[in-house]
Amino acid sequence: MNTFYALWGVKTPEEAMSQIEKQRKDAGITAPKNLEEQAISLVGKDIYEILIKGYTEKQWGRKCTELPAFIIQRLPVRFTFNNNYFNDIYQGIPVGGYNPLINGLLSGVETKCNTDFFANREYFERIADKTVFTGKIDEFYNYRFGKLEYRTVRWETEVLDCENYQGNAVVNYTEREISHTRVIEHKHFEFGAQPQTVVSKEYPSEWQAGSEPMYPVNDEKNNALYQQYKRLADDEPAVLFGGRLAEYKYYDMDEIIENVGGL
Ligand SMILES: Cc1cc2nc3c(=O)[nH]c(=O)nc-3n(C[C@H](O)[C@H](O)[C@H](O)COP(=O)(O)OP(=O)(O)OC[C@H]3O[C@@H](n4cnc5c(N)ncnc54)[C@H](O)[C@@H]3O)c2cc1C
Incomplete structure (x- = not known):
């Protein structure tokens, strides 16, 4: 409103x-x-x-x-003076960010970071009866039907000599003329009171090998290609394909956590 x-x-x-x-x-x-x-x-x-x-x-x-x-099937329009973007009862991020949460979940579990599944695929397939695969499904099948498209974003981060730059954690820039889509001011996630502030501008771009795939491009062409890979995946009892890259689907955090229960 x-x-x-x-x-x-x-x-x-x-x-x-x-x-x-x-x-x-x-x-x-x-x-x-x-x-x-x-x-x-x-x-x-x-x-x-x-x-x-x-x-x-x-x-x-x-x-x-x-x-x-x-x-776009529907565009949710809300006729209230509540400025929150979502309608969820609880909104926020974990205290200290996601790292303490993930560290806690993985405490006592052998974990290897910076390890590409495909760099040592045979070894990983041999040591596990069941694999939960959260990477790109097209890569899992060596792109045999062709490459799925993904979008990614890059951030330009700077430290500014002011206490409060934009008064909010995220401000969206909807106009075409400004090439970034959002500005994140990190201190507002945890009510920081530092004398300076860290600000990241977010620039979307097409995914290319070497960058991190983030969003599936769920248009007709890519969805049809994904269905071809999914048919192979459905026939793979030792592998559970989960998440936005393996299921080629956009998920928010709450949805992905809920979805893990179904795997
Ligand atoms: C810029 C951005 C902002 C977002 N903001 C929000 C928000 O405000 N609120 C919200 O609810 N959600 C948000 N999301 C969505 C949220 O990040 C996702 O819902 C969540 O991360 C999905 O979890 P996932 O397990 O599907 O995928 P991921 O978190 O991407 O996990 C997949 C994992 O698989 C690993 N992996 C991939 N390939 C390989 C490989 N070959 N070998 C080994 N490991 C591999 C990756 O490194 C990654 O750790 C945002 C996403 C982005 C990109």
Whole structure:
């Protein structure tokens, strides 16, 4: 509602809803041909142009008119003055960040870091009855059907000589003209009171060998390719394929933790 007020000066959910409804009708899109048309048909032109277009094009490195409509099934719009991005009851990160949590979970478990499964595949397959594989599924099968596409991001980090740079842990930049998508100010995750501040600008790009694959590109072409690999994986009783790279699916942290129970 704060956004709708800033956009249109509306103060009640009813006014905001009727503004969106009017823009949806004005657009007159019945069968969206691409992501742009789909988004406008869901939330109207203003929200699409100010909040979705530039951010999506930066994130995916593709124009919204060239992205398929089905990527966006729905665009959640919330008519409350609560500025939280998610509706979850509990939101946050573990005290001290994720390292203490992971260290605790793995305490007493033999762990090897910086060890590529593929560099010594035969050895790892020999020592285990069951393997949980969380790497790239196409690489697991030596790319036999072709390469899946992934997106990645890189960060430019700097220490600034001010106490508080942006007043929040994350600020999103939705406009196309600014090439980073987000600025992270790390101290705000744990209410830091240091005299200086560390800030990371996030730049999305296409994944290439040597960088870390982060997001699957779940368009029609890649999903079809993934299904070919999945058919092989379903027939692999000694290996459990889990996570965003092995299941070629976007997961948030809470979803991935829940998903582990199903493995
Ligand atoms: C920039 C960014 C921001 C995010 N922000 C949020 C957020 O705010 N909230 C939220 O809920 N989620 C967020 N996520 C999503 C979150 O990171 C994922 O949900 C979570 O990490 C998925 O867990 P996973 O086990 O599927 O994959 P990963 O955490 O990627 O684990 C896969 C593991 O497999 C290892 N691996 C891969 N290949 C090999 C190999 N060949 N040999 C050995 N090891 C290998 C990798 O090193 C990695 O440790 C974010 C993700 C990114 C990229």
